[in-house]
Every structure is written in structure tokens, then in C-alpha cells.
Amino acid sequence: MISKIYIERFKCFDAIELALGQLTLLTGYNAAGKSSSIQPLLLLAQALRQLPIDTVLPLSGPLVRLGSAGDVVNANVNGDLMIRITDKNTDSVTWAFAHDRDLGRQELRLKYSQYPVEGRREPHWIPVAPNSLIAGIRDVIFLGAVRDPFNEAQPYPDNPSLVMGDVGVDGRYAGYWFVRQADEEVPLLRRHPHDSRVTVRAQVEAWLGELFPGASVNATEIEGLALAKVEFRVGKGSDWRRPANVGYGLSYAFPILVALMCAMPGQIFIVDSPEAHLHPSAQSAMGHILAHFAAAGVQVIIESHSDHLLSGVRLAVRRKRLPAVDVAIHFFAARGADGQKPRGSVNAQEPDVVKAVDIGRQQLTDLLSARTGVPDQQQHEEKAIVNDDAARFETLLFRLTARPWRQGKNRTTLLDRDSLP
Known part of the structure; x- marks a missing residue:
């Protein structure tokens, strides 16, 4: 370490x-x-x-x-x-x-x-x-922020024995490592706590389900070529689809899970x-x-x-x-x-x-x-929204005191806040 x-x-x-x-x-x-x-x-x-x-x-x-x-x-x-x-x-x-x-x-x-x-x-x-x-x-594994999400035929690395689990900077070798390690047993501490299956294939699917409930991934070797075909499905009863037809999220998360599953004990994984x-x-x-x-x-x-x-x-x-x-x-x-x-x-x-x-x-x-000195952005924006609403309401009160209220047929009505220009 x-x-x-x-x-x-x-x-x-x-x-x-x-x-x-x-x-x-x-x-x-x-x-x-x-x-x-x-x-x-x-x-x-x-x-x-x-x-x-x-x-x-x-x-x-x-x-x-x-x-x-x-x-x-x-x-x-x-x-x-x-x-x-x-x-x-x-x-x-x-x-x-x-x-x-x-x-x-x-x-x-x-x-x-x-x-x-x-x-x-x-x-x-x-x-x-x-x-x-x-x-x-x-032996550092590095996965960058820009990945190749729509490539269903993923290449094999030139020297796969060099770094274990190296999915490539853009994740292009994730399919290869999934095919190579699919039936290997996952160390106990890396397994999903609620899934008793032990193989890399099963555990990648289990962890993928934490991100996309019901989703599955499969990769197979394309015979005669140094390529792995990667497919996803979004539910157990749905059809297998190429990465381009399931959106970015699944294909961006896949190489992360493969790298984590294949990395050696103590190996460094850097992910952007x-x-x-x-x-x-x-x-x-x-x-x-x-x-x-x-x-x-x-x-x-x-x-x-x-x-x-x-x-x-x-x-x-x-x-x-x-x-x-x-x-x-x-x-x-x-x-x-x-x-x-x-x-x-x-x-x-x-x-x-x-x-x-x-x-x-x-x-x-x-x-x-x-x-x-930098607050959580969501809390910062929520506070700004509340302050903005308060400011609009103060503007409403000021305008109401500066001009007559609108007269209804039988009563005087207050202008709706959302009707303000």
C-alpha cells in the first residue's frame, strides 16, 4: 500500500x-x-x-x-x-x-x-x-473519465500478462478480463454480502444490481478474433442488448466492477x-x-x-x-x-x-x-431557493402596499405569488 x-x-x-x-x-x-x-x-x-x-x-x-x-x-x-x-x-x-x-x-x-x-x-x-x-x-490500474461506452466488440490487450485486471484507461479491455476471469472464484471479502454465488461472473452481476436493479452483463469471446462481445440486459426477462442500446450508465460502471473484481490484493486502482x-x-x-x-x-x-x-x-x-x-x-x-x-x-x-x-x-x-468554507452544493442551492422565495414574497408585499388591491365582484382578492412578473 x-x-x-x-x-x-x-x-x-x-x-x-x-x-x-x-x-x-x-x-x-x-x-x-x-x-x-x-x-x-x-x-x-x-x-x-x-x-x-x-x-x-x-x-x-x-x-x-x-x-x-x-x-x-x-x-x-x-x-x-x-x-x-x-x-x-x-x-x-x-x-x-x-x-x-x-x-x-x-x-x-x-x-x-x-x-x-x-x-x-x-x-x-x-x-x-x-x-x-x-x-x-x-501495477497500478487507471480508469479515466472518458470511456468507450458503445463498443460491443472489445479488444484484447497486447500484453495481458503485464498488469492483472488492467481494463485500460477508457475501459476497452473490461470485456477481455470478464471473459478470462468469469468462472474464477472471488475472494470472500469481495463478495456481495447478500449473494452466495462465488464466481466473478455472478459477483459482477450482483454488484451491478446495486446500481441498476435487475440488470445483467455477459461477455463472450468472438471465435477467431481477439475480441470479446459485451451485452447487457435491464431485467431478467428482457433481451440481451448491445451497449449502445442500454445507455451510458451500465457501460461506464462495468469496467469499474471488473477492475475491482480482478485486482490483486494490495493493487492500486485509480478511477476518475x-x-x-x-x-x-x-x-x-x-x-x-x-x-x-x-x-x-x-x-x-x-x-x-x-x-x-x-x-x-x-x-x-x-x-x-x-x-x-x-x-x-x-x-x-x-x-x-x-x-x-x-x-x-x-x-x-x-x-x-x-x-x-x-x-x-x-x-x-x-x-x-x-x-x-465550501458547503454542500445541494444544501447551498436549497438555501438559495428559500431565500429567493422569501425575496419574491417581500416584493409582493411591497407592490401590494404601493397600489390598490384587485377588486373582485364581491370581495377584494390578493394577487397570486406566481402571477408576479
Whole structure:
């Protein structure tokens, strides 16, 4: 398990240390640094899967495409771009990168690395002795926010033995992993608590039912081709349909469930916007599902804007499905016109952190406003509606005192509030 990510001089950050839990939620404003805080981990993962030639680190690959050195190096701070990853045993690995004067080049240069025990600083990608932390970084599963929802014939990966359960950044390999693992037995802690079936096929269906009651999924190998045919149905008696005919929600959730089911114990699963295209009740259920699998041993990192998903995580904590101390929430505040955090932030270089110990018992408004001053959006809007109604009623009273009431045939009538212009 990774417990901490520290980066210097990366994109919008001068320096940031991000504590991770068994489940970590990155939330906050748009363009505030949520994705940027986790991209260094993805950059290292894709480098370790196919070691770069010499000391050159390409900035674009299968997990992230970051552009040129000028796009990733924070020009406001002098020094090297540094990434340090620490595990739960406090062992850490460090990489420092330099860039040539030409910031338009789409690469960085490894200046030095430092690994546990070895001590020395030399420009080599992996330690001499096997290292579980390095393996954990390499085997990260990342599912991005933009997926391929309507492709019924999903391709097989070029090298499926490289990373277990890697459904692809856009979920395109979910069908392959479902076919490959369909009849494998699911570990006890990952099973749905109310479904006694033990196979991956059955358990994916059981958890899918939490999001879409009655829904099912099936995938079969297309003979002679390296493709898997994926179909859904929305009820036990309904016909099987291709993804394009059941909407986005099912096909967006499918790769999430497959990745969670196939991941190895301790493997890291990073998912961007797992709430996408889900009804609010299903968003909450998704939060609960992610918490369940985090408690079962998958380290889950979530980037989300959904209050409902956060509420689902909180419910899981309240119901003792996941200890509160295993949850970390980071709220990223909006930046001003000068690119800096607003005054009043806890630390100008770090995201505001919501204490994990409070997640199970505080009100959502208290959770966020305690450190960020940002209330729950739904409560904020409800308050605005009430205030707006009160303002309209005050306007009505003012107008009634400024002009005669409308005279009915036998009585004086009050103007209807909704008749106001």
C-alpha cells in the first residue's frame, strides 16, 4: 500500500505531500490540481512497465499524455522535478528529473533515483534488489473519465500478462478480463454480502444490481478474433442488448466492477469520475461499493465531484464496512486569477485536507466547510431557493402596499405569488 506521494515543481505545485488511505478521495474545484496530484504516479507506472531507453522519460504513454516539459515543469520554482513515493512501512523511493533548455521537448531526463537500503543516488530506473513498492507502482490500474461506452466488440490487450485486471484507461479491455476471469472464484471479502454465488461472473452481476436493479452483463469471446462481445440486459426477462442500446450508465460502471473484481490484493486502482452517468442513488451506491472493495484489500484512489458518492463512502464508514482511519479526503480549493490558492487556505502549497476521523459522523456541510468554507452544493442551492422565495414574497408585499388591491365582484382578492412578473 502506498501511504504518501510527495512531488516538487510539478505543474501547478511548488511542492505537495499527499497522504493516501486504503480509500482516498480527491475532490474540489475544477482546474485546482486534483488530476495533477496523481499524474506523477501514473507517469512512473507507465515508465516502469516499459523501461525507457537510457535516462529519458517520455511524457506521453498509455496511461497519461502530458505534452512537453514546458507543460509539466513548474517554472516558478528553481530546481529539479522530484517524485517520492512512500509505502505503509515508511520505505520510500525517489526520482529526480531535469529538463533540457528546450522546454518544447516531450521528455524529461532522469537525474538520479534513490531506493531503500541502497542509499546511493544514481540515475537508474529500478533497484538492484526486488522491491515490492516498485512493483506496486508498476501495477497500478487507471480508469479515466472518458470511456468507450458503445463498443460491443472489445479488444484484447497486447500484453495481458503485464498488469492483472488492467481494463485500460477508457475501459476497452473490461470485456477481455470478464471473459478470462468469469468462472474464477472471488475472494470472500469481495463478495456481495447478500449473494452466495462465488464466481466473478455472478459477483459482477450482483454488484451491478446495486446500481441498476435487475440488470445483467455477459461477455463472450468472438471465435477467431481477439475480441470479446459485451451485452447487457435491464431485467431478467428482457433481451440481451448491445451497449449502445442500454445507455451510458451500465457501460461506464462495468469496467469499474471488473477492475475491482480482478485486482490483486494490495493493487492500486485509480478511477476518475466513477459517478459518471449514474442516478444520484446509484452514485451513492458506487461510493459504498468502492469502500467495500477498499476494505477487502484493493487500494482505491478516486477523483470525483459527487456529493452523493462521498455520502456513500460515509455510509460505509458509519456502517463499519470500512474504518474511518483508512479513508483520506483531500479538497482542492479554487485558485485565484494569479494561479495561487485563495487567502485563508490552510497551506498555499497543499490541498485542504478533511480529517478522515470525522468522515463517519459529521454532517457533509461540516465536513467541507470546516476546512474549506465550501458547503454542500445541494444544501447551498436549497438555501438559495428559500431565500429567493422569501425575496419574491417581500416584493409582493411591497407592490401590494404601493397600489390598490384587485377588486373582485364581491370581495377584494390578493394577487397570486406566481402571477408576479
